[in-house]
Amino acid sequence: MKVRFWGTRGSLPVAQKSSAVRDKIAAALVAADGRRFADTAEAARFADDTLDFATNGTYGGATSCVEIEAVGGPSDDGAFIVCDLGSGLREFGLNAMARCAAGHARLYHVFLSHLHWDHIMGFPFFVPAFDPGAKIVIHSGHPDAETALRRQQEEISFPVAFDWLRADISFRTLEPGQRYPIGAVTVELIAQHHSHVSYGYKFTDADGKCAIYSTDSEHKIDRMDGESAFVDFFTECDLVICDTMYSLADSISMKEDWGHSSNVIAIDLCHEARAKRLALFHHEPTYSDADIQRMHRESIRYEELTREAAPLDVICAYDGLTVEI
Template identity: 50%
Template sequence: MKARIWGARGSLPVALNHKQVRAKLETALRGAIGRQLDDDAKIAAYLDEELGFEVSGTYGGNSSCVEVEVWDQANTREHVILDMGSGVRQLGGAKLARYGAGNPQTYHVFMSHLHWDHIMGFPFFTPAYIPGNRIIFYGCHEQLETAMRRQQEAISFPVSFDQLGATIEFRCMLPGVALEINGLRVTAKLQLHAGDSYGYRLEHGGRAMVYSTDSEHKLGDVEAGAAFVEFFRDADLVIFDAMYSLADSISVKADWGHSSNVVGVELCQLAGVRQLCLFHHEPIYDDAQIGRVLAETRRYAQITGEAPLKIVSAYDGMEIDL
């Protein structure tokens, strides 16, 4: 299995502005003074080894979308997608470039919930316009089809849902009842979020990953915490909503439906998870702030954990092999 991040932001897409780009350039150029970067190898080493990712790269700005490669991509026409935030536009373009318009594909799409930052990319998902493709939406919300259709009504979008060329289906899941697709086992879990959100545990070939975004964890709710520990149990990867600091999540932003990096570490440590991916980044955080959160999270895990827990911070384009 492989997880590929196409959108890591929460609430709404964001973009680097000219001041942020200039600040990155200034930092990189200042650090390059006296280094004699006179060939490609030296330049590459400077970028990759000396500059932090928050300077040499970017965590990106697309809203939530994760692709999970389950089956051999050379021999399958079936794909798994978690949420359809703005990142799914680029995902669709990549699939079209690889397989072409005349080679029908099936997309299994699991929706955490129906807020706009998680569905807004679907009208721009090119495979939906191509006859022969098949898109199957899975979710625990009864209003799933209504939500996908509503955002393409005439007042909001120029192309109606009924004009899409692909065959589109909707299948309702029940929390705790596993669904199987060609050897892939998917189980949904109810999460605390306005309008309800659902996390997904995906298991295939002895590997397991959990996608748990838009989920608030109340520190005093021991029973709920224990249930999530079991949901995460022994996962190779947990993609986790770490939108807020712990202080914010239990004070000014309590009941806003999101969690923190500290809670993610604690749940994963108790569950024996091997890798934690911080996800659903706060849109007002720039790359430097996200980088600081990652460093702080790694320090916290090192101090508090007995078993090693690998921690990464999601960025658009990231690939994680399980």
Template identity: 50%
Template sequence: MKVRFWGTRGSIPVSMTAQAVRAKLITALSGAAGVDLSSHEQVVSYVDRLDFATAGCFGGHSSCVQLETGGSEHIILDMGSGARPLAGHYLGQHGGKPQTYHVFMSHLHWDHIMGFPFFTPAYIPGNQLIIHSCHSEAEFAFRRQQAEPSFPVDFSLLRADIRFDVMEPGHDYAVAGLTVSAKKQRHGGDSYGWRFDDGKAVVVYTTDSEHDVGDLAERAAFADFFRQADLVIFDAMYSLAAAISVKEDWGHSSNIVGVELCQLAQAKRLCLFHHEPAYDDLQIAQILNETRRFEELTREGAPLEILSAWDGLEVVL
């Protein structure tokens, strides 16, 4: 199974500013003093040695993740603004050939559905889109955002075969060669985490979820849901201090809680996700480094690999 990230920000998409680009250039050029950059190859080699926060970007699209299973049907997790570049990827691969897309929704807040009107396969006759969720209001939410005066193209004008499948948490479903189950999470309007198992690897997608660190029963239930997952994509929007103080009840979690739950579940990889839109690349990179250090200090068993999601990241399981 391969996991591709097309949108990793929380709450609202953000773009890199001119000031941020300038700061990266200044940092990169300051470090190049005395380095021979007289050829293209030497420039590439120098750039490849720079840290990710200087040479790269964690990205700005809101939540959208692709699971590539090797089967003929496609799996998408959430329809944030990252759904637009994902649509281009699919069209580049398959052109106008009819495809089946399974979309699993964590919840219906706007940052998680806003990319759907720009998901080109929804406009192409012959395509099938099945939108799986645990919300009975899913169809209403998708139709409403394309109704006047909010959007110029009404949902009724989409030409793909689109249907909505309401699932129940706590049950196993067979979808496109995967065993899929959902778990209810603490978030305004409710959100649901998803567990995907293809018999060889397990991916858990758990975003927009707040955790009560003092609720031992809840802690054990999530550890069971994460149990021995190969990859846990986790809402780490806030620091632990913010999550339990000024931003308590805001519906999001922290990097520290993610590490603790994954260690308890004996998961293999933790990917920090749903980045705070106010954080720049340096801040996100610092959180990643701090999280890795915390994992080392608290480790009792096998190491937990820590990643931080960025638009374009691929993880092969």
């Protein structure tokens, strides 16, 4: 199984300002300390080997969109599997069209965590939706998913109506507690605390590899007993993608009831569940690359401080990251 992150930012797409790029260049020049490079390839190697990620790259600014690639199993129809339709979907769509041109099936299974704007805003820009030979099945725990997608393409919001899309688009409502063989995976979902409810998904492939997509999930301070359901859901999973938008202090004070969680709670849940790897996800849009990198380093340290059994590998998702499970 492979997991590709096409959009990892929370709430709102963001872009680098010119001053941020200049600061990265300035930091790189200082790190180079006057050395000379034969060509850009050598300079790129220096950047990869020497500079930290916040200097030599960026976590990106597209909103939630994650691809699960799996093969095998009795229900494998060769389809793409995509979690959420945030602004990262646009780039996924272009990439998928190229793969289809190389022979990939023009089938898409989409799984929606919920219907908030940042998780559906990419769909009007999803090129495969204009492909008359494409089939798109949008799975959701929400029976009103179609209403949400149609509404954002009404004339008051967007120039291209939903009915102008040419792909065969259908909607399917899923129920928590059930196991659904869909494409090359078995899918389960869990209800999460978020405005208008959100759903976390578990994808298990034919080899038993497992990935969790759990974003926009607040773990309420007055319902800590309910976290055992998430521990059960995450149990021994190979990769858990978690909403880690806020610090713990923010999530239970000023930003309580905003529907998001923290790096600290995600690590505790994964420790208890004996999960193997955690991907920090749904990054706060006001965070710079340096802020996200600091949060990642602090998360690794918290994992070390609170570890009681096997280590949990804490990675930080960024737009363009591919994780092999």
